[in-house]
Amino acid sequence: MRRHAYTHHVGIWNQAKQAWHKLRASWSISDPKLMELFNLGPQNYANVSVTEYSALGLSAFYRAVALISSTIASLPLRTQREVDGTRTRVSSFLDNPGGVYGPTRYEWTETVLLHLLLHGNCYLLHVYNGAGSIVALVPVHPLAVTPDWETDEHGRRTGRKVFDVTLDDGTRPRFTQDQMTHIPALSLDGLQGVSLIWIARNSLGTAMAGDNAAAKLFASGPLYGGIATPDDDMEEDEAKVVKQSLNANAGGWMNAGEIAFINRKIKFQPWSMSLEDAQFLQSRQFQIEEIARWTGVPPHLLMQTEKQTSWGTGVAEQNRGLSRYTLSAWTSRIEQRLSRLLPAPRFVEFDYAGLLKPAPEQEIPLLIQQVQAGLMTVNEARRIRGMDPIEGGDELAGPQQVSRETQQEAVPA
Secondary structure, X not given: OHHHHHHHHHHHHHHHHHHHHHOOOOOOOOOOHHHHHOOOOOOOOOOOOOOHHHHHOOHHHHXXXXXXXXXXXXXXXXXXXXXXXXXXXXXXXXXXXXXXXXXXXXXXXXXXXXXXXXXXXXEEEXXXXXXXXXXXXXXXXXXXXXXXXXXXXXXXXXXXXXXEEOOOOOOOOEEEXXXXXXXXXXXXXXXXXXXXXXXXXXXXXXXXXXXXXXXHHHHHOOOOOEEEEEOOOOOHHHHHHHHHHHHHHHOOHHHOOOOOOOOOOEEEEEOOOOHHHHHXXXXXXXXXXXXXXXXXOOHHHHOOOOOOOOOOHHHHHHHHHHHHHHHHHHHXXXXXXXXXXXXXXXXXXXXXXXXXXXXHXXXXXXXXXXXXXXXXXXXXXXXXXXXXXXXXOOOOOOHHHOOHHHHHHHOOO
């Protein structure tokens, strides 16, 4: 029986893998998505092609996207059951949404976030077992999917979506919402989300053009140390000897502090190019600020610390703000869509407790106050601190049980 169940599950996953491999886009020459596939679009004022790969070539953009996706992927994904206001953690297929033989939960979540961040849409193909229950969700690249509104036999919208997926063999199977889950980002029509690399193509294209200009300057610009000009004309062979003598007697660490002697009358003019001009420092700093605005990641997390005037508490509050104003927007979208796949009253949520955990010098006094106020037990507080439970530590201590010494300290006579 156990071997039969194992073989059956392997067969299900093999079907999913076959679907995964087939979900590689193949579009007609008139399809605008073909431009992105072959690094031909979208175009912008800088006349630079912006695709998911070229955009990720920008260090600040890669850092911002990787920071959001990896941070959310590191959060525990909990399935909860709530009855009469009491929450209980339960198990579901979302504990490992990639399936037994697919990507890990971290890898799966990271891929989902990359699709959302770059393309504004995430499409998840359902994998069912023999009993008709969902056992895995396969991420499908957004460029391979075209969503549309479902219509009835009279051509009226039903309010549901259908998804046409282009396969590598040229076929376009259609999936319903019972077969595919769609998680859109910011949307203008409710049908599909807005692609960040499309709407930010001018900012990203400008940043890429700046990198290209800097690279070209270093490749073909003047980077020599100086110009030596003789007072008298020299033959070519003699000029080479003088140049070699200059390099040997005036250059290198071994000649530091030495007196250079050249048996010729030569004027030497040092040649220097400012670092600001060579690396376009000001424009690169502006690029980081632009990417920070587009992605909602504070500049200091993109290694831009020059304008940080307050450290310590100020930066700590910015990190907390990242979770509140940026990460929570993405996790809420995922939570609400995935919760629809679970039977009520179950739902799924990301656990931010570890990410928002305060410093020990702040956390310990807070736990002591909560234990004394009867809001948690001693063992619950010890569990938060990663300590073993103690005997008798599962009883709540009400305010009336607070020691006399504590009361006297709080209200001195």
